[in-house]
Amino acid sequence: MSSAKSASGFDVELPRSLQAERRDAIAILSLARPDKRNAIDDPTVAGIEAFFAALPDGIKAVVLKGEGEHFCAGLDLGELTARGVAQGIAHSRSWHRAFERIEFGKVPVVAVLHGAVVGGGLEIAAACHIRVAERSAYYALPEGSRGIYVGGGGSVRLPRLIGTARMMDMMLTGRVYGAEEGQAIGLSHYLVGSGAGLSKGIELAERIAGNAPMTNFAVTQVLPRIAESDPAAGYLTEALISAIAQGDDEAKARLKAFLDKRAPKTVRG
Ligand code: 1HE
Numbered sequence: 001m002s003s004a005k006s007a008s009g010f011d012v013e014l015p016r017s018l019q020a021e022r023r024d025a026i027a028i029l030s031l032a033r034p035d036k037r038n039a040i041d042d043p044t045v046a047g048i049e050a051f052f053a054a055l056p057d058g059i060k061a062v063v064l065k066g067e068g069e070h071f072c073a074g075l076d077l078g079e080l081t082a083r084g085v086a087q088g089i090a091h092s093r094s095w096h097r098a099f100e101r102i103e104f105g106k107v108p109v110v111a112v113l114h115g116a117v118v119g120g121g122l123e124i125a126a127a128c129h130i131r132v133a134e135r136s137a138y139y140a141l142p143e144g145s146r147g148i149y150v151g152g153g154g155s156v157r158l159p160r161l162i163g164t165a166r167m168m169d170m171m172l173t174g175r176v177y178g179a180e181e182g183q184a185i186g187l188s189h190y191l192v193g194s195g196a197g198l199s200k201g202i203e204l205a206e207r208i209a210g211n212a213p214m215t216n217f218a219v220t221q222v223l224p225r226i227a228e229s230d231p232a233a234g235y236l237t238e239a240l241i242s243a244i245a246q247g248d249d250e251a252k253a254r255l256k257a258f259l260d261k262r263a264p265k266t267v268r269g
Pocket of ligand 1: 036072074077095118142148150151
């Protein structure tokens with residue numbers, strides 16, 4: 001374990017497999033175990049949970065990326081052989097806790113993907129709010145061929161992105177999607193050239209950080225719940241969060257700026 005605070009201003013102990021860096025309101029968290037293709041072991045899962053739980057108030061968005069040639073090779077398969085059923089359940093639940101800290105944490109998270117985005121690597125990417133893929137990225141769920149099953153929330157999050165039928169195909173047949181196919185089916189939001197992912201990810205994170213905090217809260221915390229509730233509850237919840245957001249001082253200041261012709265217009269490009 002190393003203290004990230006002295007190096008980068010985060011008040012959290014991180015394992016060697018994670019590195020954190022701060023650029024003003026943006027935190028960059030790197031999976032930093034390239035010799036093992038950023039495979040996620042138990043200390044890494046605990047570190048991810050701790051990092052997202054302890055984000056300082058000044059951080060408005062996070063970029064998650066992987067060091068080396070690949071984003072993430074998924075679960076550290078070396079840890080798997082010694083586990084019994086009860087330990088397996090506890091292990092999967094520890095991934096759920098950590099990834100919930102990403103999906104329903106304090107701020108939006110942008111994932112920058114390249115190389116292998118497989119197994120648990122795809123699961124952690126799916127827990128992020130925005131995905132930027134470089135052209136080297138490819139996606140697979142090799143759990144089927146390893147005799148196991150996803151355990152990092154993939155059964156819940158991946159069908160939302162690509163549908164149950166595609167996930168079933170990936171798991172049963174070992175189908176691998178390339179970056180362009182992944183973009184077409186909704187695994188990534190943005191597709192960029194090799195090496196351009198981080199700058200695009202930071203650009204998007206900075207744009208997100210410039211939003212009113214209440215808007216980011218509503219989009220990341222409330223929208224997914226509305227999308228999964230029955231329409232009547234959804235409309236009611238939407239009315240409530242809409243009123244809460246527009247009643248916030250930040251919204252009033254932004255609306256006044258537009259009416260005073262001091263705010264940017266909505267234009268393409
Ligand atoms: C690993 C892992 C790993 C690499 N656990 N050690 N994930 C998988 O089934 C994917 C397994 N990995 C691969 O298919 C390949 O490693 C890659 C395609 C990602 C990269 O290939 P390559 O040629 O660049 O690297 P490599 O030579 O295969 O691996 C380099 C080292 O990383 C090697 O260790 P070394 O000590 O011999 O150098 C590999 O053993 C090690 N390595 N991937 C442990 N995953 C919560 S449930 C989630 C369930 C899952 O995620 S299942 C999917 C697991």
